[in-house]
Amino acid sequence: MILRAPGHRRFTILVAEDDPRAREALDSSLRDDGHCVIVASTGRQAIDMAPGGELDLVLLDVGTDETDGLATLRALRALGHLAPVILLTAEATLQGAREAMGLGAWDYIAKPVELGFVMSVIQEALECTPAPGRAALCVP
Numbered sequence: 001m002i003l004r005a006p007g008h009r010r011f012t013i014l015v016a017e018d019d020p021r022a023r024e025a026l027d028s029s030l031r032d033d034g035h036c037v038i039v040a041s042t043g044r045q046a047i048d049m050a051p052g053g054e055l056d057l058v059l060l061d062v063g064t065d066e067t068d069g070l071a072t073l074r075a076l077r078a079l080g081h082l083a084p085v086i087l088l089t090a091e092a093t094l095q096g097a098r099e100a101m102g103l104g105a106w107d108y109i110a111k112p113v114e115l116g117f118v119m120s121v122i123q124e125a126l127e128c129t130p131a132p133g134r135a136a137l138c139v140p
Contacts (some may be wrong), residue, residue, distance in 0.1 A: 011056040011126055012036045016072060017045035017088070018061055024061065025115055030103035050076060055083040057125055059118075062089035062096065068134075070096065073103050084125040088113065 013030055017023040017087055030037045038055075040046040046060065050093035058076060062069035069087050076085070089096060092110035100108040106125045109118065 009039070010035050012038070012054055013053075013122070014040065014046055014050055014055050014083075015040045016040040016043055016056045016060045016069070018042065022061075024089075026118070029115060029119060043068060043075075046072050046128065047079070049076045050079065050081060052080070055081055057083050057122060058085040060085060060087050062087050062100075063091065070099055070103065073100065073105060075091045077103060086118075086121055086125060088118070090132070 015023060015026050015030070015033055015037055017026060017039075020041075023039060023041065027037050027039050038049050038051075040049050043060070046058070050058075058073075059079070060069040060072055069089065073085050073087065085104070085109045086109065087100050087105050088109050088111055090111040092108070097108040106129075107121050109121065
């Protein structure tokens with residue numbers, strides 16, 4: 001699946017996932033599609049690694065560490081990041097979904113989930129929330 005906008009613009013995507021296999025699958029799939037991927041294994045790392053306002057999309061695992069996905073989302077918004085955020089969780093709850101959406105999350109997805117489905121949600125978010133004129137942080 002190619003996640004490219006018209007004109008084949010590359011996207012900068014932050015992936016915060018504590019499961020090494022899931023993190024590698026997301027990283028590999030997104031890089032294979034030509035995107036710049038910033039990878040973190042914890043919410044704290046994601047916050048520390050997030051470049052100022054230069055993200056096109058954030059994919060967060062809700063249960064990464066003491067800085068869970070919802071806290072990470074709050075921190076990224078407080079830092080001025082406006083990119084769409086997709087939350088993944090193994091412990092989906094209605095309260096968690098409501099809080100995520102209240103914080104402006106694009107989607108809240110219960111695990112286990114197929115990689116193809118996550119990639120389609122990512123594509124939808126990227127197509128629907130363009131950031132014109134913003135270049136990817138990585139170069140080929």
